[in-house]
Amino acid sequence: MVLALFLLGACTKQRIIDTGTSEARFKGSMMQYLRADDYNWKLTVQLIERGGLTDLFEGKVDTLKAITFLGPTSQSVLRYLLDNKLDSVIRLTPAFCRETILKHVVKGKTLKENIAYREKQYYVYDPNQPVTGYTTFHTLAGGDIRAYLEKTSYGATPDVGPVQMYLYSMTKGVLVPLASPDIQPDNGVVHALNYNYILNNL
Numbered sequence: 001m002v003l004a005l006f007l008l009g010a011c012t013k014q015r016i017i018d019t020g021t022s023e024a025r026f027k028g029s030m031m032q033y034l035r036a037d038d039y040n041w042k043l044t045v046q047l048i049e050r051g052g053l054t055d056l057f058e059g060k061v062d063t064l065k066a067i068t069f070l071g072p073t074s075q076s077v078l079r080y081l082l083d084n085k086l087d088s089v090i091r092l093t094p095a096f097c098r099e100t101i102l103k104h105v106v107k108g109k110t111l112k113e114n115i116a117y118r119e120k121q122y123y124v125y126d127p128n129q130p131v132t133g134y135t136t137f138h139t140l141a142g143g144d145i146r147a148y149l150e151k152t153s154y155g156a157t158p159d160v161g162p163v164q165m166y167l168y169s170m171t172k173g174v175l176v177p178l179a180s181p182d183i184q185p186d187n188g189v190v191h192a193l194n195y196n197y198i199l200n201n202l
Contacts, residue, residue: 026185030069031057033185043077046089051098059187067188068106072199080199102141103202109188112165112181118148124168143171143202169202176201
């Protein structure tokens with residue numbers, strides 16, 4: 001009986017681990033946001049700095065006060081370095097770093113809510129896909145990307161699940177894996193790419 005009372009008492013205490021609140025907004029520049037998360041963005045920051053693009057990400061370029069960054073994470077940069085038998089970003093030329101980053105930057109701020117829904121009867125790259133079925137991103141390096149939304153299924157019910165955002169590079173002809181859209185520092189928005197993204201596939 002004493003044991004039973006002990007067990008009942010032990011069940012009344014709940015252990016709660018506070019992991020913080022997930023927020024889309026970041027109070028600070030895009031560069032400050034990236035620098036604040038070494039795990040995801042350390043090597044990306046090094047690419048930006050080596051390419052001479054710090055001012056762009058700090059919102060100090062008058063013609064580009066707001067940008068959309070289709071952000072390749074450190075994991076993508078690291079994979080590129082390993083594949084090319086390089087031990088650090090410093091081994092990459094400033095011109096390469098600049099071009100690489102600019103392939104992922106679009107003028108202005110475009111949130112997920114501003115992206116068009118794909119017409120489901122056509123692939124996004126199909127010539128029959130109407131222009132209302134995607135949103136075009138023109139990167140600062142000259143690439144063309146089609147962004148689009150799709151409603152997903154929940155259980156057996158179609159179109160009632162979460163709305164997913166996708167990217168398709170018309171320049172490279174590949175689907176670009178996206179992880180977290182709509183991270184919003186003061187001078188734009190970051191749509192973080194998936195860890196499996198292959199660098200420069202835009």
